[in-house]
């Protein structure tokens with residue numbers, strides 16, 4: 001189960017540090033990672049990241065997308081902050097990805113990954129899958145460690161980019177949970193079976209009456225699916 005705990009990332013998609021720290025406390029023993037995204041980072045900044053890092057690994061999900069120099073500098077700042085994972089948007093192109101990878105190389109403890117296609121994207125499934133694969137190949141060529149992708153693309157990405165190329169998959173839902181704005185969902189077992197290395201779960205855990213119980217449910221499904 002411990003191994004699964006290190007593959008489950010709970011998205012701290014809340015407004016304030018107090019709510020984030022309360023969730024962190026509730027989930028303390030249940031998950032190994034927290035994902036800090038735009039909302040919380042814009043509100044609370046690096047201080048909050050430092051607090052979360054004291055007990056958990058942090059994936060700083062800010063999806064950098066700018067000119068290569070600016071993105072490289074932002075990646076360097078993330079490295080200094082000591083996060084274990086940070087991402088850029090592969091839509092920024094090859095030069096941007098290379099600059100980001102060069103900057104990340106100074107921080108061997110931090111994995112740099114790319115967003116391929118957002119799971120909420122309305123583009124047809126086949127087109128999204130093709131673009132995700134193309135961008136994953138570009139990210140690997142540029143020296144990135146992996147990608148954020150839909151569960152449904154994970155196997156093809158592993159096949160194209162190698163088993164060590166990391167896949168981080170949001171869009172996770174189980175039982176009769178509301179899919180909300182996610183278009184390409186899968187349950188935790190399916191995600192593991194299809195080659196996802198890390199599962200990002202937000203609302204199904206953080207909005208649950210008992211977040212730790214919801215996280216444990218996800219971990220049980222992941223463990224049951226392990227080959």
Ligand code: C5P
Pocket residue numbers: 011013037061115117118119120148149170171172180182200201202203204
């Ligand atoms: O609440 P939910 O489980 O849908 O949260 C998914 C999380 O993953 C959100 O923080 C969202 O921003 C993030 N994410 C995503 N799709 C991507 C990349 C990140 O949903 N392609």
